[in-house]
Amino acid sequence: MQYHSTRGLFPEVDSAQAVLNGLATDGGLYLPAQIPDFCWEECVKSDTLSMAEMLLSAFLPDIPDMGALVKKAYTGKFETEDLTPTVPAGEFYVLELFRGPTSAFKDVALSMLPQLMTAARAVKGEKEDILILTATSGDTGKAALEGFKDVDGIRICVFYPHGGVSDVQRRQMVSQEGKNVTVCAVRGNFDDAQTGVKNIFTAAREQNLPLNLSSANSINIGRLVPQVTYYFKAYRDILDAGKIQMGEEVNFSVPTGNFGDILAGYLAKRLGLPVGKLICASNANNVLTDFIQTGVYDRRRTLYKTESPSMDILVSSNLERLLYLMSDDCNLVAKLMNDLNSQGHYQVPEALLEEIQRQFWAGWCDDARGAETIAKVWKENGYLCDTHTASGWAVAQDYVNQTGDDRPMIVLSTASPYKFPAAVLSAIGETANGDEFDQLEQLNAVTGVAIPKNLAALRTKPELHKSVIDKDKMLDFVLAL
Numbered sequence: 001m002q003y004h005s006t007r008g009l010f011p012e013v014d015s016a017q018a019v020l021n022g023l024a025t026d027g028g029l030y031l032p033a034q035i036p037d038f039c040w041e042e043c044v045k046s047d048t049l050s051m052a053e054m055l056l057s058a059f060l061p062d063i064p065d066m067g068a069l070v071k072k073a074y075t076g077k078f079e080t081e082d083l084t085p086t087v088p089a090g091e092f093y094v095l096e097l098f099r100g101p102t103s104a105f106k107d108v109a110l111s112m113l114p115q116l117m118t119a120a121r122a123v124k125g126e127k128e129d130i131l132i133l134t135a136t137s138g139d140t141g142k143a144a145l146e147g148f149k150d151v152d153g154i155r156i157c158v159f160y161p162h163g164g165v166s167d168v169q170r171r172q173m174v175s176q177e178g179k180n181v182t183v184c185a186v187r188g189n190f191d192d193a194q195t196g197v198k199n200i201f202t203a204a205r206e207q208n209l210p211l212n213l214s215s216a217n218s219i220n221i222g223r224l225v226p227q228v229t230y231y232f233k234a235y236r237d238i239l240d241a242g243k244i245q246m247g248e249e250v251n252f253s254v255p256t257g258n259f260g261d262i263l264a265g266y267l268a269k270r271l272g273l274p275v276g277k278l279i280c281a282s283n284a285n286n287v288l289t290d291f292i293q294t295g296v297y298d299r300r301r302t303l304y305k306t307e308s309p310s311m312d313i314l315v316s317s318n319l320e321r322l323l324y325l326m327s328d329d330c331n332l333v334a335k336l337m338n339d340l341n342s343q344g345h346y347q348v349p350e351a352l353l354e355e356i357q358r359q360f361w362a363g364w365c366d367d368a369r370g371a372e373t374i375a376k377v378w379k380e381n382g383y384l385c386d387t388h389t390a391s392g393w394a395v396a397q398d399y400v401n402q403t404g405d406d407r408p409m410i411v412l413s414t415a416s417p418y419k420f421p422a423a424v425l426s427a428i429g430e431t432a433n434g435d436e437f438d439q440l441e442q443l444n445a446v447t448g449v450a451i452p453k454n455l456a457a458l459r460t461k462p463e464l465h466k467s468v469i470d471k472d473k474m475l476d477f478v479l480a481l
C-alpha cells in the first residue's frame with residue numbers, strides 16, 4: 001500500500017518504509033493513498049488481539065506476520081488480558097487505556113511500534129542499528145523505553161527536562177532496565193529538550209553524521225494505527241453488555257493534546273465503526289477548542305502549565321492529518337502549515353470547517369473544574385479518575401447539556417490516577433503528605449483503589465541513569481553513545 005505526505009503526493013513509499021521514516025521528507029505526515037476497505041462488523045465480533053491484527057494488516061499490508069507481532073507486543077504486558085477494559089460509571093462509560101506497563105495510554109501504541117519497526121527493518125533489508133531519540137515531558141519517555149527495551153537492532157535515548165517531570169515520572173525513567181536504553185536529564189525545560197532533539201536530526205542530515213535516527217512520537221503512522229483498535233474494542237464491550245444494537249452509534253470524548261488519540265477515533269469511523277460525535281476535550285490550553293469552533297488555528301498565546309501536563313500543547317501535530325483526510329488537498333494542507341510556521345496562525349475554508357463540525361465537537365476545562373469533576377465522579381459514581389480523564393468527562397457533560405444528544409458516551413481515560421497522586425488527593429478533599437510515594441499510599445488508603453504494580457515497585461528500584469547535561473551538549477552526548 002502506498003503512503004504519501006499530507007503536503008505533497010510524491011515521493012510515495014510503501015507502508016513499511018513509512019513506519020521506518022516516521023516523518024515525510026517535505027515535513028508532512030504519512031497517510032495511505034486511500035482508507036483501506038474494511039469489514040468493520042467482522043472486526044467488532046473479534047477478540048482484542050485479532051482486532052489489532054486486522055486493523056494493522058489493513059493499514060500496513062507490507063509488514064508480514066502481523067498476528068505474531070501483535071502477540072509479541074501485548075502478551076503478558078497489560079494488567080488485563082483484553083488490554084483496554086470499558087467500565088460503566090454513572091451516566092457514561094470509561095474506556096481505560098492505562099492498564100499497561102507504565103500506566104499511561106501511550107503504552108497501547110508504544111508496545112506495538114517496536115515490533116512494527118523491527119519487522120519493517122527486515123522487509124527493507126536495513127542492516128544498521130536504528131537509534132530512537134525522544135524528548136519527553138513525562139509519559140512518552142517511559143512508555144517508549146518500556147516498549148523498545150532489549151529490542152534487537154534498535155537503541156533508544158530519552159531526554160527529559162531536569163526538574164521538569166514529576167518524581168514518579170523521573171523514577172520511572174531513571175530506573176529503566178535494558179541493554180539498549182539511555183536516559184538523560186537536560187538542564188532546561190521541555191521545549192529545550194525537544195529543540196535539542198530536532199537539532200540533532202538536522203545536524204545528522206546536514207553533516208551526514210553516522211547516526212541512523214528515528215522517532216517514537218505520534219507523527220509515526222505506526223503509533224497511530226494501534227490506537228484505532230480500542231475504539232472497536234469499546235464498541236464491542238458495550239454491545240456485549242447489551243447496551244446497544246449492532247450498528248447503533250456511540251459518542252467518544254477524548255482528552256486531547258497532539259490530536260493522535262482522537263484522530264485514531266476518526267479513522268475508526270472512516271473504516272465504518274458507528275461513531276456519532278468525537279468530542280475533543282482540552283485543558284486551559286484550548287487552542288483546539290477555538291479551532292473547532294471558529295476554523296481559526298492560532299498558536300500565538302501563552303502556554304499554561306496545568307495539572308494535566310500531557311495536554312499542555314499549542315501545536316497539535318496530528319491535526320494536519322485530519323485536514324488532509326477531510327480536504328483531500330495536499331496543496332491546501334501545505335499552505336496552512338506554512339501559514340502556521342511563518343505567521344503562527346491559519347484559517348480553514350468554510351466547507352472544511354463545516355465538515356469538521358459535523359464530525360467533532362470541542363470544549364475545555366480548567367484545573368479547578370477538573371478537580372471538581374474528579375470529586376464529583378468519585379463521590380457520585382465511586383470511580384477515581386486522573387486529571388486528564390477529568391477534562392474528557394467534564395467536556396462530555398457540557399456536550400450532553402448543550403445538545404441533548406443521548407447516544408451512549410464513552411470517555412477515554414488516558415492515565416491512572418496514581419500518576420498524579422497529589423492533584424487527585426487534593427481534588428477529593430485530602431491534603432497530600434510527604435513525597436510522591438507516600439502520596440500513592442495515602443491515595444490508596446483513602447480510596448481503596450489498587451496501586452498499579454509498576455508504580456508501587458518504583459520506590460525500591462535502583463537509579464541506573466544519572467547523567468545530567470547542558471542543553472547545548474545533547475549532540476555530543478548522542479555521538480558518544
Ligand SMILES: *Cc1c(COP(=O)(O)O)cnc(C)c1O
Nearest residue numbers: 256257258259260261310414415
Ligand atoms: C499523550 C497524552 C494525552 C494526549 O494524547 P494525544 O494523542 O497527544 O492527543 C492525554 N492524556 C495523557 C495522559 C497522555 O499521556
